[in-house]
Amino acid sequence: MQDPKRITAAVLVIGDEILSGRTQDTNLAAIARFLGPFGIDVAEARFVPDVQAEIVAAVNALRSRYDYVFTTGGIGPTHDDITADAIGAAFGRLVDHHPEALALLAARYAPGDFNERRKRMARVPEGASLVKNSVSAAPGFQIENVFVMAGVPKIMQAMLEDIAPRLARGVPVISSTLTVPLPEGAIAEDLAGIQRRYPEVTIGSYPFFSERSPGGEPAQRRIGTSLVVRGRDSAKVEAAMAEVRQLALNQGVAPDSLKMS
Amino acid sequence: MQDPKRITAAVLVIGDEILSGRTQDTNLAAIARFLGPFGIDVAEARFVPDVQAEIVAAVNALRSRYDYVFTTGGIGPTHDDITADAIGAAFGRLVDHHPEALALLAARYAPGDFNERRKRMARVPEGASLVKNSVSAAPGFQIENVFVMAGVPKIMQAMLEDIAPRLARGVPVISSTLTVPLPEGAIAEDLAGIQRRYPEVTIGSYPFFSERSPGGEPAQRRIGTSLVVRGRDSAKVEAAMAEVRQLALNQGVAPDSLKMS
Numbered sequence: 001m002q003d004p005k006r007i008t009a010a011v012l013v014i015g016d017e018i019l020s021g022r023t024q025d026t027n028l029a030a031i032a033r034f035l036g037p038f039g040i041d042v043a044e045a046r047f048v049p050d051v052q053a054e055i056v057a058a059v060n061a062l063r064s065r066y067d068y069v070f071t072t073g074g075i076g077p078t079h080d081d082i083t084a085d086a087i088g089a090a091f092g093r094l095v096d097h098h099p100e101a102l103a104l105l106a107a108r109y110a111p112g113d114f115n116e117r118r119k120r121m122a123r124v125p126e127g128a129s130l131v132k133n134s135v136s137a138a139p140g141f142q143i144e145n146v147f148v149m150a151g152v153p154k155i156m157q158a159m160l161e162d163i164a165p166r167l168a169r170g171v172p173v174i175s176s177t178l179t180v181p182l183p184e185g186a187i188a189e190d191l192a193g194i195q196r197r198y199p200e201v202t203i204g205s206y207p208f209f210s211e212r213s214p215g216g217e218p219a220q221r222r223i224g225t226s227l228v229v230r231g232r233d234s235a236k237v238e239a240a241m242a243e244v245r246q247l248a249l250n251q252g253v254a255p256d257s258l259k260m261s
Numbered sequence: 262m263q264d265p266k267r268i269t270a271a272v273l274v275i276g277d278e279i280l281s282g283r284t285q286d287t288n289l290a291a292i293a294r295f296l297g298p299f300g301i302d303v304a305e306a307r308f309v310p311d312v313q314a315e316i317v318a319a320v321n322a323l324r325s326r327y328d329y330v331f332t333t334g335g336i337g338p339t340h341d342d343i344t345a346d347a348i349g350a351a352f353g354r355l356v357d358h359h360p361e362a363l364a365l366l367a368a369r370y371a372p373g374d375f376n377e378r379r380k381r382m383a384r385v386p387e388g389a390s391l392v393k394n395s396v397s398a399a400p401g402f403q404i405e406n407v408f409v410m411a412g413v414p415k416i417m418q419a420m421l422e423d424i425a426p427r428l429a430r431g432v433p434v435i436s437s438t439l440t441v442p443l444p445e446g447a448i449a450e451d452l453a454g455i456q457r458r459y460p461e462v463t464i465g466s467y468p469f470f471s472e473r474s475p476g477g478e479p480a481q482r483r484i485g486t487s488l489v490v491r492g493r494d495s496a497k498v499e500a501a502m503a504e505v506r507q508l509a510l511n512q513g514v515a516p517d518s519l520k521m522s
Binding site: 228 | 279289290291293294303307308310374378396415453465470491
C-alpha cells in the first residue's frame with residue numbers, strides 16, 4: 001500500500017569519477033538528509049557514467065516513477081559535462097543559452113574571459129527554470145520534476161537551499177536509535193516480533209564491530225547493534241522503541257549501557 | 262562501440278539506512294577500486310531500499326546487462342535482512358540452509374546460542390556457492406554472475422578477497438592525473454581538442470575550490486582543476502597526458518606548480 005503522505009525522490013549521480021572509485025560520493029547522503037525534514041524520502045538512487053544514453057535512460061525511468069529526481073554532476077564548461085544535453089534529450093526539448101544564466105555568468109568574468117566554453121554553462125533545456133547558488137555563478141536548472149545540480153558538494157548544497165521553497169511538504173519521518181551492547185543474533189527473534197506488532201514503523205538493525213586498544217593494552221573487540229525505529233507517527237515510533245528498549249533490558253543489559261539518539 | 266577487452270560490473274547497494282542518509286556508503290568506491298586492477302569497470306550502481314520487489318527488479322536488470330553484479334547489505338540474522346530471499350526470487354530458485362554455511366556458523370556459537378535466527382544466515386538460493394570471509398563466520402554467496410556480500414565494510418572487503426580468484430581478468434585502465442592551478446573554463450576549449458584527437462582515452466576535468474586561512478590571515482580562495490586521463494593503452498594515455506601538460510604550460514603555469522599523480 002502506497003502511503004498517501006509519502007513524497008518520494010530519486011537521486012541520479014552522474015560521473016565517471018564516482019564509478020571508478022576515484023571520488024567518494026557524499027551527495028546522496030547529503031540530499032537524503034536535506035529532504036528528510038520536508039517529509040520527502042529518497043526511495044532509489046542510480047549512479048551512471050558520463051554517457052548520454054545512460055543518463056537519458058536513467059532520468060526517464062526515475063522521473064516517471066518518483067515525485068522528484070535530483071541529479072548531481074556534469075554541468076561545468078568542459079567536454080565531459082553533458083548533463084544539460086542529456087536532460088534535454090530525455091525530455092525531447094531543445095537546449096539553448098538561457099538569457100538570465102548568461103547574464104549571471106557574464107557578470108562574473110572579465111569581458112575577454114567569458115569564452116564560448118564558459119557560455120556553455122548557461123545552456124538549459126527549453127522551459128527550464130534556473131537553480132541558483134550562493135557559491136558560484138553557474139546555475140543548475142529545474143525542468144518539471146527534475147532538479148539538475150552541480151557535483152561539487154558545496155555548490156550542490158547551496159543549490160538545495162534555492163530549491164527548498166519549490167518542494168512539496170509531506171509528513172517527516174521520525175527516527176529513533178538505540179545502541180545496545182549485544183550482537184544482532186541474540187535479539188533478532190524478539191525484534192521480528194516487535195516489527196510484526198508495529199507494521200506502521202520500520203525497524204532496522206545495524207551491527208557494528210570495532211576494535212579499541214586503550215592505553216596500549218591488547219585490542220578489545222566491541223560488538224554492538226544500532227536499532228533504528230522509523231515512522232511518520234511519533235506515538236507508534238515511541239511505543240515500538242519502548243518495546244525495543246525493554247527487549248534489551250530483558251537480555252540483562254544494564255540501563256546505563258543503552259544509548260538513545 | 263563496445264570494447265572487447267572491457268569487463269563490466271554493476272554494484273547494487275541494498276539498505277534503507279543508506280537511502281535515508283543515516284549511513285554514508287563507502288562500499289561502491291571500495292568495490293570499484295578493488296576491481297580496477299582486474300580490468301573490471303563498474304559501469305553502473307543502484308541503491309535500493311529493503312523491499313523485495315525493488316531488489317528483484319534491480320538485480321534482474323543488472324545481471325542481464327553486465328558481466329558481474331556485486332550486492333552489499335541485507336544478509337544478517339534480523340527481519341530486515343531479506344537479500345537471500347530476494348536473490349532467490351530474482352533467479353526463481355528455492356532458498357534453503359546450505360550445509361557448509363550451517364557448519365561454519367555452528368562452529369562459531371556456543372550450542373545454545375545457535376538459534377533459528379542465526380541459522381537464517383546460512384540460507385542461500387539453490388546452486389549458490391559460498392563467499393567466505395576472514396572476519397565473521399556468516400558467508401555471502403555467488404549465484405551465476407551475482408556476488409552477494411555483507412554491508413559492513415570490513416566484512417565486505419574480506420569477501421572481495423575470497424571472490425578475487427573467481428573473476429575474469431581484463432586489461433586494467435591506466436589513470437594519470439595532473440592537478441593544475443587553473444579554472445576549468447580557461448582550458449576547456451583546448452581540452453576538448455585533445456579529447457577529439459585521442460578518442461581511445463577519456464579525459465575528465467574535476468574542478469576544486471578550497472579556502473585556506475593560514476596564520477589567521479584572511480581566507481584565500483584556491484581554485485584548481487584535476488585533469489584525469491584514463492585508458493587501457495598506456496602509450497595513448499601518456500601521449501594525451503603530455504598534451505594536457507603542455508596545455509597548462511601554454512597558459513603560463515610554472516612547471517613546478519603542476520602536480521602529477
